[in-house]
Structures are given as structure tokens and as C-alpha cells.
Amino acid sequence: xxxxxxxxxxxxxxxxxxxxxxxxxxxxxxxxxxxxxxxxxxxxxxxxxxxxxxxxxxxxxxxxxxxxxxxxxxxxxxxxxxxxxxxxxxxxxxxxxxxxxxxxxxxxxxxxxxxxxxxxxxxxxxxxxxxxxxxxxxxxxxxxxx
Numbered sequence: 710x711x712x713x714x715x716x717x718x719x720x721x722x723x724x725x726x727x728x729x730x731x732x733x734x735x736x737x738x739x740x741x742x743x744x745x746x747x748x749x750x751x752x753x754x755x756x757x758x759x760x761x762x763x764x765x766x767x768x769x770x771x772x773x774x775x776x777x778x779x780x781x782x783x784x785x786x787x788x789x790x791x792x793x794x795x796x797x798x799x800x801x802x803x804x805x806x807x808x809x810x811x812x813x814x815x816x817x818x819x820x821x822x823x824x825x826x827x828x829x830x831x832x833x834x835x836x837x838x839x840x841x842x843x844x845x846x847x848x849x850x851x852x853x854x855x
Contacts (some may be wrong), residue, residue: 712744713763713833713853719747722797723756723765725827733821736844737814743844745762745818748772753849754820755828757795762830771821783811792819831855 713736716722725731734754736744750769757763767807775786787793796819835855838845847853 710747710749710752711837711847711850712752712769712851714733714754714756715843715845716758717757718758718760719853720758720797723758725797726756726767726782727827728821729825731748731795733792733795733819734795735796735820736818737811738816738818741812743846744820745816747846748820753850754822757833762770763828763831765823765825765827768824769820770823772797773819775817775819775823776815778811778817780812783814783817786817787855788792792804 722731726734738745748769750771754767755767756762756765756767775782787796787798831844831848832855834855835842835845835853845846845853
């Protein structure tokens with residue numbers, strides 16, 4: 710299985726992944742949506758910014774899933790093993806973050822990344838995945854390349 714992670718424009722997260730600063734991709738959800746229970750070690754994630762081409766890829770080393778989140782559990786998740794920094798969160802900003810944002814999340818997926826690589830840019834066909842889709846699971850990335 711291949712995956713496409715669509716990142717927020719202006720976040721700089723893909724560059725942080727390529728530089729080895731961000732070694733964990735995190736997804737925080739209200740509901741169990743992709744890639745929950747659909748991503749495993751050894752699979753490949755392709756990265757793009759919203760409205761742009763795919764520009765990088767990384768291999769999945771490990772996947773951690775957490776449910777029934779509380780603010781206490783979220784802070785524990787982020788503080789263990791320096792996860793907040795590896796996710797790309799600024800610890801100072803995190804402390805000032807609005808707790809309401811996290812209090813509405815019920816699920817967290819932490820995807821540990823290895824072998825990040827800048828690749829030749831290519832576009833994909835998102836037809837059938839929804840306009841606001843932020844994660845795509847596909848059997849083969851070549852099937853959606855355009």
C-alpha cells in the first residue's frame with residue numbers, strides 16, 4: 710500500500726521531514742479516518758502541499774495509534790520520547806495552544822518516518838477521494854500519477 714499525505718501550505722513540514730528534523734507524521738482526528746488501521750511499517754508515504762505536486766517520500770518505520778484521548782493523555786503522548794519535537798511542534802507554541810483544539814480530538818496516529826527522500830515532482834489524480842481529503846491510501850502510487 711502507498712499513501713499520500715497532503716500537508717498544509719506554508720507549514721514547512723515537508724522540508725523538516727527531508728532535513729530529518731520532523732521524524733514523526735501525526736494525524737489528530739475526531740473520527741477513525743485514513744490512515745487509521747490502514748498503514749503499516751514498510752509502506753511508503755508520498756508528501757505534497759495542498760494544491761501542489763508530490764515532492765518527497767519516506768518509508769514508514771513504525772505506527773502508533775491512540776484513542777479515547779483526553780488532554781492529559783495528549784500531553785503524555787507528546788512528552789514521551791521527545792515526540793513533540795519529532796512531530797515538528799514548537800514546544801513553546803504547544804504550551805500556549807488552545808486546549809479546545811485538542812479536547813475535540815478522539816484519535817491520534819503517530820507515523821515514524823525513515824529514509825526521507827526528495828523526488829522528482831509529479832501530480833496525482835485525487836478523483837474519488839474528496840476535495841478536502843488530507844490522506845489517501847492507494848494500492849500503487851503509479852495508478853494515480855498524472
